[in-house]
Amino acid sequence: xxxxxxxxxxxxxxxxxxxxxxxxxxxxxxxxxxxxxxxxxxxxxxxxxxxxxxxxxxxxxxxxxxxxxxxxxxxxxxxxxxxxxxxxxxxxxxxxxxxxxxxxxxxxxxxxxxxxxxxxxxxxxxxxxxxxxxxxxxxxxxxxxxxxxxxxxxxxxxxxxxxxxxxxxxxxxxxxxxxxxxxxxxxxxxxxxxxxxxxxxxxxxxxxxxxxxxxxxxxxxxxxxxxxxxxxxxxxxxxxxxxxxxxxxxxxxxxxxxxxx
Amino acid sequence: xxxxxxxxxxxxxxxxxxxxxxxxxxxxxxxxxxxxxxxxxxxxxxxxxxxxxxxxxxxxxxxxxxxxxxxxxxxxxxxxxxxxxxxxxxxxxxxxxxxxxxxxxxxxxxxxxxxxxxxxxxxxxxxxxxxxxxxxxxxxxxxxxxxxxxxxxxxxxxxxxxxxxxxxxxxxxxxxxxxxxxxxxxxxxxxxxxxxxxxxxxxxxxxxxxxxxxxxxxxxxxxxxxxxxxxxxxxxxxxxxxxxxxxxxxxxxxxxxxxxxxxxxxxxxxxxxxxxxxxxxxxxxx
Amino acid sequence: xxxxxxxxxxxxxxxxxxxxxxxxxxxxxxxxxxxxxxxxxxxxxxxxxxxxxxxxxxxxxxxxxxxxxxxxxxxxxxxxxxxxxxxxxxxxxxxxxxxxxxxxxxxxxxxxxxxxxxxxxxxxxxxxxxxxxxxxxxxxxxxxxxxxxxxxxxxxxxxxxxxxxxxxxxxxxxxxxxxxxxxxxxxxxxxxxxxxxxxxxxxxxxxxxxxxxxxxxxxxxxxxxxxxxxxxxxxxxxxxxxxxxxxxxxxxxxxxxxxxxxxxxxxxxxxxxxxxxxxxxxxxxxxxxxxxxxxxxxxxxxxxxxxxxxxxxxxxxx
Numbered sequence: 007x008x009x010x011x012x013x014x015x016x017x018x019x020x021x022x023x024x025x026x027x028x029x030x031x032x033x034x035x036x037x038x039x040x041x042x043x044x045x046x047x048x049x050x051x052x053x054x055x056x057x058x059x060x061x062x063x064x065x066x067x068x069x070x071x072x073x074x075x076x077x078x079x080x081x082x083x084x085x086x087x088x089x090x091x092x093x094x095x096x097x098x099x100x101x102x103x104x105x106x107x108x109x110x111x112x113x114x115x116x117x118x119x120x121x122x123x124x125x126x127x128x129x130x131x132x133x134x135x136x137x138x139x140x141x142x143x144x145x146x147x148x149x150x151x152x153x154x155x156x157x158x159x160x161x162x163x164x165x166x167x168x169x170x171x172x173x174x175x176x177x178x179x180x181x182x183x184x185x186x187x188x189x190x191x192x193x194x195x196x197x198x199x200x201x202x203x204x205x206x207x208x209x210x211x212x213x214x215x216x217x218x219x220x221x222x223x224x225x226x227x228x229x230x231x232x233x234x235x236x237x238x239x240x241x242x243x244x245x246x247x248x249x250x251x252x253x254x255x256x257x258x259x260x261x262x263x264x265x266x267x
Numbered sequence: 268x269x270x271x272x273x274x275x276x277x278x279x280x281x282x283x284x285x286x287x288x289x290x291x292x293x294x295x296x297x298x299x300x301x302x303x304x305x306x307x308x309x310x311x312x313x314x315x316x317x318x319x320x321x322x323x324x325x326x327x328x329x330x331x332x333x334x335x336x337x338x339x340x341x342x343x344x345x346x347x348x349x350x351x352x353x354x355x356x357x358x359x360x361x362x363x364x365x366x367x368x369x370x371x372x373x374x375x376x377x378x379x380x381x382x383x384x385x386x387x388x389x390x391x392x393x394x395x396x397x398x399x400x401x402x403x404x405x406x407x408x409x410x411x412x413x414x415x416x417x418x419x420x421x422x423x424x425x426x427x428x429x430x431x432x433x434x435x436x437x438x439x440x441x442x443x444x445x446x447x448x449x450x451x452x453x454x455x456x457x458x459x460x461x462x463x464x465x466x467x468x469x470x471x472x473x474x475x476x477x478x479x480x481x482x483x484x485x486x487x488x489x490x491x492x493x494x495x496x497x498x499x500x501x502x503x504x505x506x507x508x509x510x511x512x513x514x515x516x517x518x519x520x521x522x523x524x525x526x527x528x529x530x531x532x533x534x535x536x537x538x539x540x541x542x543x544x545x546x547x548x549x550x551x552x553x
Numbered sequence: 554x555x556x557x558x559x560x561x562x563x564x565x566x567x568x569x570x571x572x573x574x575x576x577x578x579x580x581x582x583x584x585x586x587x588x589x590x591x592x593x594x595x596x597x598x599x600x601x602x603x604x605x606x607x608x609x610x611x612x613x614x615x616x617x618x619x620x621x622x623x624x625x626x627x628x629x630x631x632x633x634x635x636x637x638x639x640x641x642x643x644x645x646x647x648x649x650x651x652x653x654x655x656x657x658x659x660x661x662x663x664x665x666x667x668x669x670x671x672x673x674x675x676x677x678x679x680x681x682x683x684x685x686x687x688x689x690x691x692x693x694x695x696x697x698x699x700x701x702x703x704x705x706x707x708x709x710x711x712x713x714x715x716x717x718x719x720x721x722x723x724x725x726x727x728x729x730x731x732x733x734x735x736x737x738x739x740x741x742x743x744x745x746x747x748x749x750x751x752x753x754x755x756x757x758x759x760x761x762x763x764x765x766x767x768x769x770x771x772x773x774x775x776x777x778x779x780x781x782x783x784x785x786x787x788x789x790x791x792x793x794x795x796x797x798x799x800x801x802x803x804x805x806x807x808x809x810x811x812x813x814x815x816x817x818x819x820x821x822x823x824x825x826x827x828x829x830x831x832x833x834x835x836x837x838x839x840x841x842x843x844x845x846x847x848x849x850x851x852x853x854x855x856x857x858x859x860x861x862x863x864x865x866x867x868x869x870x871x
Contacts, residue, residue, distance in 0.1 A: 065753065087752045087753065088752055088755045088756055088757050088758070091753070091754060091755030092755055096753075096754070096755070097753055099750075099753070103747065103749070103750045103753075104747065104750070105742070105743055105746035105747050105750065106746055106747070107746060108742060108743070108746055112739060112742075115739060116739055116740075116742075116743050116751075116754060116756075117754050119736055119739065119740055119743075119754065119755065119756050120754065120755030120756065122736055124735060124736045124737070125737070126732060126737050126764055126768065128735070129731050129732050129734075129735030129736070129737050129738065130728060130731050130732065132731065136735070139736070140735070140736075143736075179754065180754070182754075183754055183755050296661075301661075302661050302665070351845055351849075354849045355848070355849060358848075358852065360660060360661075361605070361607050361660075362848050362852060364607065364661065364664060365607070365801070365805060365844065365848050366844070366845050366848050366849070368609075368798060368801070368841075368844070369802070369840070369841040369842070369844035369845040369848070370841060370845060371841070372798065372837045372838070372840055372841030372844070373837070373838055373841035373842055373845070374841075375837055376834070376835070376836070376837030376838030376839075376840075376841060377838055379834055379837070380834055380835065380838065384834065487672075487794075488672070491665075491668055491669060491672060494661075494665050494668070495665060495669065498661065498662050498665055502661065530676070530677075530680065532672075532676060533673050533676060533677070535669075536669040536670070536672070536673045539665070539666065539669055540654060540655075540666070540669075
C-alpha cells in the first residue's frame with residue numbers, strides 16, 4: 007500500500023499544464039500531476055477548488071483551455087466522452103446517477119455495452135453469436151452483483167434501492183465497462199460508518215485486482231486511511247501532493263481546509 | 268436600393284411580430300423549462316377578439332380591441348397555468364411539452380368550433396391608409412404593428428430587468444429553489460409570467476389580424492417560428508428573442524425577394540437546420 | 554403455460570378470421586386502417602416510448618414513403634414491389650440525413666426540429682406539384698392478379714390488403730421486441746432513462762438515437778408505400794404535423810412500451826371516432842383534452858395504468 011508501485015513504472019495518468027477556464031473563471035490552472043498504475047490516488051480540497059472539474063476534464067465533459075492529459079501515454083485531447091470510456095477510464099458521479107426504472111441486472115449489463123458489439127441487425131436476426139454474447143453479459147453482470155453484495159435485487163428497479171445500495175450499483179455498473187482507471191466522485195457521501203466500511207472494502211478489493219483508483223472526497227480521515235498518495239487543490243491550483251501523513255500535516259493544507267471532514 | 272429598403276421595412280415589420288411572440292415564449296420557457304406551444308392558440312384568439320370587436324362595434328374600435336384582448340389574455344393565462352401546467356411541475360419536461368401541444372390542439376379545435384374554421388379578413392381602418400416614406404411604401408396597419416410590437420417588447424424588457432416584479436421573475440427562472448428560500452413564491456411568479464406572456468401574445472394577435480387571414484389554425488406557423496427564434500436566440504434570453512425575431516423577419520423577406528417567394532415560410536426551418544449543422548454540439552443551454 | 558396465451562390465441566384467431574366472416578367492405582376498410590395506425594404507432598413507440606425521442610415528424614416519413622413509392626410507380630412505371638422497397642430505402646436515407654444533425658441535440662431543440670420538419674415536408678409536397686401532383690397524387694396502380702400453382706389470387710382485393718397489413722403489424726411487433734430485448738434495446742432504454750449516464754458509460758448516444766429514429770421512420774415508410782397502393786391516391790396531409798400529432802396522442806394515451814398500448818391508442822382515437830362518425834371538427838378538441846388528462850393523471854397511458862392496478866394485471870397486458 008505504499009509507494010512500491012510508484013516511481014518505478016510509468017504513470018497511467020498524467021496531466022501537463024492542465025487548465026480549464028469558464029469565461030472569466032479559471033476553474034483549474036496549470037495543473038501537473040501523475041497517477042501510477044495500481045495506486046489509490048486521492049484528491050482533496052475545499053469546496054469550489056476545482057476537483058470535479060478535474061474529473062470533467064479527464065472524461066472530456068468539459069473542454070480544456072490549455073495543457074493536456076495523457077492516459078497510458080496517449081493524449082486524451084479531442085476525444086468524445088464515450089471514446090474516453092472505451093480507452094479505459096470510467097467515472098462514478100457523486101449524485102444518484104442511475105437509470106431509475108431499470109432493474110439492477112440490466113442496469114449493470116448496460117455498463118457492458120461499450121465492450122460488446124451486437125448490432126441492430128444481430129438483434130433482429132439473432133445468430134448464435136448474439137445469444138453467446140447475451141449469455142456472457144449476464145454472467146459478468148452476475149459476478150458484479152455478487153461482488154457488490156446486491157444479490158436478490160436483480161429484478162428490482164434501480165430507484166427502489168437504498169442510497170448505499172444505489173452507490174454500489176453505480177460502482178458495479180462502472181466496473182462493467184472494464185476500466186483501467188476509475189474516477190470516484192465522493193463515494194462516501196451520505197453514508198453511515200458501516201456503509202463507509204463496506205465501500206472502503208470494495209474499493210480496496212478492486213485496487214488489489216490491479217485497478218487504479220482516483221478518488222475525490224471530503225472525509226479526511228477515510229482519505230488518509232486508504233489513499234497511497236493525495237493531491238490537494240485550492241482555487242484550481244495544486245497546493246501540495248504526496249503521502250497522506252505528510253499532506254495532513256502540511257500547514258498550508260490545514261489552513262485551507264481548517265480541519266476537514 | 269429602393270427595393271432593398273422596402274424589403275428591409277417589410278422584414279422589420281414581420282420581425283417585430285415574431286419578436287413579440289418569441290419574447291412571450293422565452294419568458295415562459297425561463298420559468299417553466301417548457302416551450303408553451305399553446306401560445307399559438309392564444310395568438311389566434313387575440314385575432315378573433317379583434318375580429319368580433321370590429322364586427323360588433325365597427326372598424327373605428329379596432330385598436331380598442333386590445334383592451335378586451337388583454338383581459339381575456341389574463342384569464343386564459345391563469346386558467347391554463349393552474350389547470351394544465353401546475354400539475355406537471357415535477358414531471359419530466361417532455362410531459363409539459365406534450366401537455367402544451369394538447370392545449371394548443373384544444374384551443375385550435377375550440378376556435379374552429381366556436382368561430383367556424385373558415386378564414387376571414389378584418390376590416391381595419393388602418394389597412395386602407397397607405398403611407399409613402401421616401402422610397403418605402405407601407406400601410407398604416409403595418410406601421411402600427413411595428414410600433415406597437417416594439418413598444419410592448421421594450422416595455423416588457425423594462426418590466427423584466429428594471430422592476431421588482433421582473434427581478435423576481437428572473438430570479439425564479441434562474442433557480443427556483445433558491446428563489447423560494449428567499450421568499451419569492453414560485454407559484455405567483457409563474458402565474459405572473461404566464462400573464463405577461465399570454466397578454467403579449469393576445470396583443471400580437473390583435474395587431475397582426477388585419478394584415479393576415481384570421482382562422483383557427485393561424486397561430487401554428489407563427490408559434491413554430493417563434494419557437495425557432497427562441498431556440499436560436501437562447502432559451503430564456505429576452506434580448507435574444509427580440510433581436511432574433513427581427514433577424515428572422517429580415518431573413519425571410521430578403522430570402523423571398525432574392526431567392527424564392529414560394530417557400531418563404533420554409534426559410535426559418537432552413538435557417539434552423541443550417542445553424543444546427545454549424546453548431547453540431549448543440550446551442551448553448553441557458 | 555399461462556392462461557393469457559389462450560386469450561391471445563383466441564384474439565389472434567378472431568383477427569385472422571375477420572375477412573372470412575365479415576362481408577361488408579366498410580368494416581374491412583375500418584379494420585385495415587386501424588391496423589395501419591397500429592403499425593405507425595408501434596414504430597413511433599420505438600423512438601418515443603423506448604428511446605425517449607419526442608418526434609413530431611413521424612407522419613412525415615410515412616408520407617415520404619408513400620409518395621416515393623407512388624411517384625416511382627406513377628411517373629417511372631416501376632413495378633410495385635421494387636417501388637415499395639426502393640421507396641422505403643429512399644425514405645430511410647432521408648430520415649438518416651435529417652436525423653443526423655438533429656439528434657446531436659437535446660430536449661426542446663430536437664422536438665422543434667421534428668416539428669419544423671413535419672410542417673416543412675407537408676409544404677414541400679404540396680408545392681412541388683411537378684413531382685408530387687400537388688394537392689393529390691392519384692393513379693397509383695392496384696396490385697395485380699397473381700397465379701401460383703394454378704390458383705389465381707386477386708391481390709387487388711381489399712381482403713388481401715387486410716392480411717398484408719396484419720402481416721406487417723405482426724412482423725413489426727416481432728422486430729421491435731427483438732430490438733428491445735437486446736444490447737441495442739438496452740442502450741435505447743439507457744438513453745431514455747438518463748442520457749448523461751449513458752454517455753458516461755461509453756454509449757454512443759447520438760449514434761443510437763439515430764438508429765432508433767431511422768428504424769422507426771423506415772417501418773413507417775414501408776407502411777406508407779403499402780398505404781399508397783391501398784388507397785390509389787394520396788394527399789400531402791398524410792405527411793403533415795396534424796397527423797404526427799395524432800400519432801403521438803395515440804401512443805401517449807394508449808401507453809408507451811406496450812403492445813396493448815399500441816392497440817388501444819388507435820382503437821380509441823381513430824376507430825371509435827370514425828365509427829361514431831364524429832365530425833372531424835370536434836376531434837382536435839377531444840384529442841387535446843384526452844391528451845392532457847392522460848399526461849397529468851396517467852403518464853404511462855391506459856395500458857400502463859391497467860398494468861399498475863395489480864401485479865397480476867401486468868402479466869396480462871403485453
